[in-house]
Amino acid sequence: xxxxxxxxxxxxxxxxxxxxxxxxxxxxxxxEEVYTPFPVHGLDKALGLEETRISIMAFxxxxxxxxxxxxxxxxxxxxxxxxxxGGKPSFSYLENMPAFVPxxxxxxxFFAAHLMVITFYLRSKLWPFKKAENPNPxxxxxxxxxxxxxxxxxxxxxxxxxxxxxxxxSVIEKSE
Amino acid sequence: xxxxxxxxxxxxxKKIAIAFMIVGFFGLAYGFLSAPKTIEESKAMIEANHVDxxxxxxxxxxxxxxxxxxxxxxxxxxxxxELYSNLDTNPNNTETHNEGHGDAHDKHVFHQLAxxxxxxxxxxxxxxxxxxxxxxxxxxxxxxSQAGWSPVLFRVMEGITAYILPxxxxxxxxxxxxxxxxxxxxxxxxxEVVAHDKLIAGKTGYLNTPFFLARAIFFLGGWSLYRFxxxxxxxxxxxxxxxxxxxxxxxxxxxxxxFYIVTESIMSWDWIMSVDPHWFxxxxxxxxxxxxxxxxxxxxxxITIYLKSNGYLEFVNDSHIHDLxxxxxxxxxxxxxxxxxxxxxxxxxxxxxxxxxFISRIEDYNLPFFGMLVMNFIFPLLILMNSDYKRIxxxxxxxxxxxxxxxxMDVFNMIMPSAVGxxxxxxxxxxxxxxFFLGLFVFIVFKELTKAPLxxxxxxxxxxxxxxxx
Numbered sequence: 001x002x003x004x005x006x007x008x009x010x011x012x013x014x015x016x017x018x019x020x021x022x023x024x025x026x027x028x029x030x031x032e033e034v035y036t037p038f039p040v041h042g043l044d045k046a047l048g049l050e051e052t053r054i055s056i057m058a059f060x061x062x063x064x065x066x067x068x069x070x071x072x073x074x075x076x077x078x079x080x081x082x083x084x085x086g087g088k089p090s091f092s093y094l095e096n097m098p099a100f101v102p103x104x105x106x107x108x109x110f111f112a113a114h115l116m117v118i119t120f121y122l123r124s125k126l127w128p129f130k131k132a133e134n135p136n137p138x139x140x141x142x143x144x145x146x147x148x149x150x151x152x153x154x155x156x157x158x159x160x161x162x163x164x165x166x167x168x169x170s171v172i173e174k175s176e
Numbered sequence: 177x178x179x180x181x182x183x184x185x186x187x188x189x190k191k192i193a194i195a196f197m198i199v200g201f202f203g204l205a206y207g208f209l210s211a212p213k214t215i216e217e218s219k220a221m222i223e224a225n226h227v228d229x230x231x232x233x234x235x236x237x238x239x240x241x242x243x244x245x246x247x248x249x250x251x252x253x254x255x256x257x258e259l260y261s262n263l264d265t266n267p268n269n270t271e272t273h274n275e276g277h278g279d280a281h282d283k284h285v286f287h288q289l290a291x292x293x294x295x296x297x298x299x300x301x302x303x304x305x306x307x308x309x310x311x312x313x314x315x316x317x318x319x320x321s322q323a324g325w326s327p328v329l330f331r332v333m334e335g336i337t338a339y340i341l342p343x344x345x346x347x348x349x350x351x352x353x354x355x356x357x358x359x360x361x362x363x364x365x366x367x368e369v370v371a372h373d374k375l376i377a378g379k380t381g382y383l384n385t386p387f388f389l390a391r392a393i394f395f396l397g398g399w400s401l402y403r404f405x406x407x408x409x410x411x412x413x414x415x416x417x418x419x420x421x422x423x424x425x426x427x428x429x430x431x432x433x434x435f436y437i438v439t440e441s442i443m444s445w446d447w448i449m450s451v452d453p454h455w456f457x458x459x460x461x462x463x464x465x466x467x468x469x470x471x472x473x474x475x476x477x478x479i480t481i482y483l484k485s486n487g488y489l490e491f492v493n494d495s496h497i498h499d500l501x502x503x504x505x506x507x508x509x510x511x512x513x514x515x516x517x518x519x520x521x522x523x524x525x526x527x528x529x530x531x532x533x534f535i536s537r538i539e540d541y542n543l544p545f546f547g548m549l550v551m552n553f554i555f556p557l558l559i560l561m562n563s564d565y566k567r568i569x570x571x572x573x574x575x576x577x578x579x580x581x582x583x584x585m586d587v588f589n590m591i592m593p594s595a596v597g598x599x600x601x602x603x604x605x606x607x608x609x610x611x612f613f614l615g616l617f618v619f620i621v622f623k624e625l626t627k628a629p630l631x632x633x634x635x636x637x638x639x640x641x642x643x644x645x646x
Contacts, residue, residue, distance in 0.1 A: 086524055101516065
């Protein structure tokens with residue numbers, strides 16, 4: 001039943017966009033996607049998007065980094081090649097721990113940050129040299145675009161979008 | 177402009193504050209009266225405490241005095257020359273060595289016990305003063321950065337900074353009384369100590385009583401002056417037709433921040449670091465700053481939530497509390513970062529002059545020293561990490577109370593080890609001192625809140641601040 005016709009409404013102000021999105025959703029239309037040149041505060045809530053789970057992943061990645069740091073330093077500094085640094089012989093990880101804390105911290109941050117970015121790319125299906133899916137290059141400049149799937153309600157939806165402050169409403173067909 | 181509701185100081189809070197002051201006063205008075213007046217009294221007190229395990233206790237003392245902790249104790253023993261010979265002796269010799277030291281040891285213990293109520297008084301006086309000074313810095317940052325989220329909280333901050341002058345004067349009086357040798361908090365003020373201590377003698381160009389007191393007066397004068405004018409312009413802006421007062425406030429706030437970060441650093445060396453005149457840490461000013469900043473922000477959050485729960489500050493919403501929570505969380509971690517930076521470098525380099533500071537804390541103050549880390553770092557980290565929790569007043573209040581007590585412990589750990597050594601205890605004078613200054617703080621702050629509308633109506637950013645949402 002899914003058609004491949006979409007309606008594109010262009011806005012030129014983020015506040016107008018935010019109000020329009022709330023308006024459209026209150027009229028029971030499903031918004032496919034919104035393209036914006038910058039993050040709009042509160043748009044995710046207005047769109048009713050599920051809360052991101054990336055923070056949970058960040059925590060897990062951080063723990064992973066911490067564990068790797070501990071295991072790595074325990075092997076390098078204690079097991080494999082213990083040295084006497086500054087009168088503090090490396091016989092025990094725990095006793096030498098203050099010296100390892102900076103590395104433990106950095107590895108936690110490193111793993112959390114990098115794996116978060118990679119996760120984000122994978123989840124968003126982004127990779128180098130990927131062709132942009134952006135329907136209108138104006139949304140990389142100063143315009144906001146709302147994409148709604150069309151069924152048989154073209155007229156009502158167009159007037160609703162016009163009324164909500166859209167500067168341009170157009171219907172396009174996508175070939176899957 | 178809507179009609180502003182003025183804050184009315186509830187009688188209940190007033191009574192509680194006064195009751196705290198009275199109870200605290202008696203606690204402190206008890207501390208002072210029960211402190212030994214003479215060396216004989218102090219000896220009798222120690223004997224009474226150690227009557228059945230005296231022998232074992234003594235052996236332990238001997239062993240300890242052979243270790244590195246002797247350096248800090250030695251310096252207070254006024255026998256610094258012997259200190260270095262003490263380090264060279266082997267354990268068998270310390271027995272006889274300590275016999276000869278008996279008198280000096282008794283005198284030292286007497287000083288520690290006599291210092292105890294003074295130190296309890298000073299720690300609390302400084303702590304509540306520090307909260308207020310931290311708020312002043314936070315306030316100046318909001319002014320200088322032209323922050324849009326915080327103007328609804330300006331009157332709360334101005335209320336808290338009202339404590340700077342009275343609280344600062346009490347600290348000044350304690351410093352002045354110390355310089356009259358009524359206590360032994362600052363051992364470098366004692367000419368007899370300086371005469372026997374090459375390290376302190378080398379610092380007399382800076383560490384001398386007149387210069388020390390002059391600096392203290394200058395700092396407090398500067399901070400109070402900024403507070404006075406900033407409050408004046410803030411009140412004048414309420415009914416002004418232009419924003420000239422706001423601009424003036426912006427300018428003096430920027431200037432104040434420069435003045436503050438220099439004077440705050442020097443103040444921390446003077447008022448805190450110099451109780452341990454052999455020890456030094458170059459990031460100490462930052463460390464004390466982090467402590468006062470986070471306790472100040474916590475105080476703002478707690479008082480804001482209290483006022484809001486009583487129907488005031490209706491323009492403060494969850495997002496403001498959320499932001500204060502973020503600051504509490506962030507600055508707690510900043511404090512830990514500085515704490516660890518100070519600790520790790522000194523631990524790693526292991527230089528006797530420096531590392532005694534931490535050895536005496538880990539040996540004699542194990543629970544408060546590491547307990548403070550739990551209260552100031554682990555607890556806020558776990559409680560305030562979740563974004564949603566920072567919007568729940570209950571969590572902010574819970575974390576806030578722990579942070580406030582934790583930073584009191586921080587000041588306690590900074591002052592007590594060199595003032596009273598291992599004779600510390602959180603007893604009547606310590607709790608009394610805390611209650612006394614808590615009562616005084618609440619009384620002055622809430623009194624000040626009644627003097628002006630709780631919203632800075634004339635501030636150009638006040639509407640933005642009211643609309644602030646996350």
